[in-house]
Amino acid sequence: MTRVGIREVAALAGVAVGTVSHYLNHPDKVSVERAERIRAAIESLGFVPNNAGRQLRLGRSSAIAYVAPDVSNPYFAEIAEAVELRSAERGVSAFIANSHRSREREDAYLRFFEQNQVLGLLVSSHLPIEDRLAHLRRRGTPSVLVGQAAASPDQASISLDDVEGGRLATQHLVDTGCRRIAFVGGPIGIKQVSDRLTGASVVTRGLSGATLEVIDQGDRTIRGGRDVGRQIAARPEAQRPDGIFAANDLLALGILQELVRGGVAVPRDLALIGYDDIEYGEASLIPLSTIRGRHGTFGESTVDLLFDEIEGRTGGERHLAFTPDLVVRESTRGFGA
Structure with a gap:
């Protein structure tokens, strides 16, 4: 035809x-x-x-791209949805790419989007990536690092104060009466995870009689949480933590499932708090206490910050940091009652 x-x-x-x-x-x-x-x-x-000809004439496309490590995770899916909606409001399309936490896939997407001359890139990564984004920036593709603060002043970024988030979560467990606290998350070398652990450590170090056990679980999914939950439920009661801070809500939900299955009463015997405030946490049979980091403007702000970079408006704030909030639900209410 x-x-x-x-x-x-x-x-x-x-x-x-x-x-x-x-x-x-x-x-x-x-x-x-x-x-x-x-x-x-x-x-x-x-x-x-045919947009190809128009793209050649203008030297660029009319699209941006968001590279996420795992769009099956509601945290990244919610950011992707907000990016897509804000991009449409600005009259451009948004490509969403899933790297599956793979360096090879991530690099392939960065090359692909640069070769197709997208206006700019939004990138969430659990791997060191600033050097690669700097190469792209020098060749004309601006970017925003999403979900972690950039080390370089030249790299725009939007992040959460994860140290404060970890402090809020652990302080809440302490305030409910917990003293044997476990932090579950990993790999600990990932900055977001290590920052949340740092915040937790600040609280327990300053409290006599409080302990902090670190359970390194690199599979930050419901499946990974189930593995940890089974191990904790199998311990003698005196050797279990009485409060758990999970590095994200998916881990917390998996832990919750296995604790309940193993006969551990949440929150009477053990208080549990997650991180991210995903929709599934609130809808759980025992609604999950959590730390909310992404406020309503987080996704929109990532796109707006990228357009500041695209249009050369770099005189303003290039490193946005959102302050997290504590959300208290049934998984920590009534501990010890």
């Missing part, structure tokens, strides 16, 4: 080829009457604009 071209649209609409071009690229330059004729011709002929 022959592809319909711009000349066929112009002929059917009774306008010049240049007028159709203006309609596609600069609609404000076309009268309402001609625009309606062109629209009707496009619909009648099934014309699909």
Whole structure:
């Protein structure tokens, strides 16, 4: 089947080829009457604009890209949705890529989006990535590091204060009466995880009689949480923690499932708090206490910050940090009662 071209649209609409071009690229330059004729011709002929030529003329696409490590995780899925909606409001498309926590896939996506000349990149990564983003930036592709603070002043970033988040979570457990606290998360070398552990350590170090056990669980999923939950439920009661701070809500939900299955009463025998405030946590049979880091404007702010980079407005704040909040639900209420 022959592809319909711009000349066929112009002929059917009774306008010049240049007028159709203006309609596609600069609609404000076309009268309402001609625009309606062109629209009707496009619909009648099934014309699909070829953006490749336009991209070559402008030297860039009309899209940005978000590279996430795991879009099956509701945390990243919520960011992706907000990025997509904010991009549409700004008149550009957003590509969402899932690296599956793989360096090879992540690098492949970065190359692909650079070669296709996206306007800019939003990148969430659990791996060291600033050096690679610096190479892209020097070659003309700006970026924002999402979810962690950049070390370089030249790299725009948007992050959460995870040390404060870890402090809030652990202080809440202490305030409910917990003293044998376990931190579950990993790998500990990941900055977001280590920052949350640092915040937890600040609380327990300053409290006589409090202990902090670190359970390094690199599989930060419900499955990984179940593994930890089974191990804790199998311990003699005196050797169990009485409070658990999980590095994310998925881990906490898996832990919760196995504790309940193993006969450990939450929160009477053991208080449990997660991190991220995903929807599944609130909907759990025992609603999950958590730390909320992403406020309503987090996803939108990532796109806005990227456009500051794209448009050269780098005189303002390039490193945005959101302060987390404590969300108290049934998984910690009533501990010891």
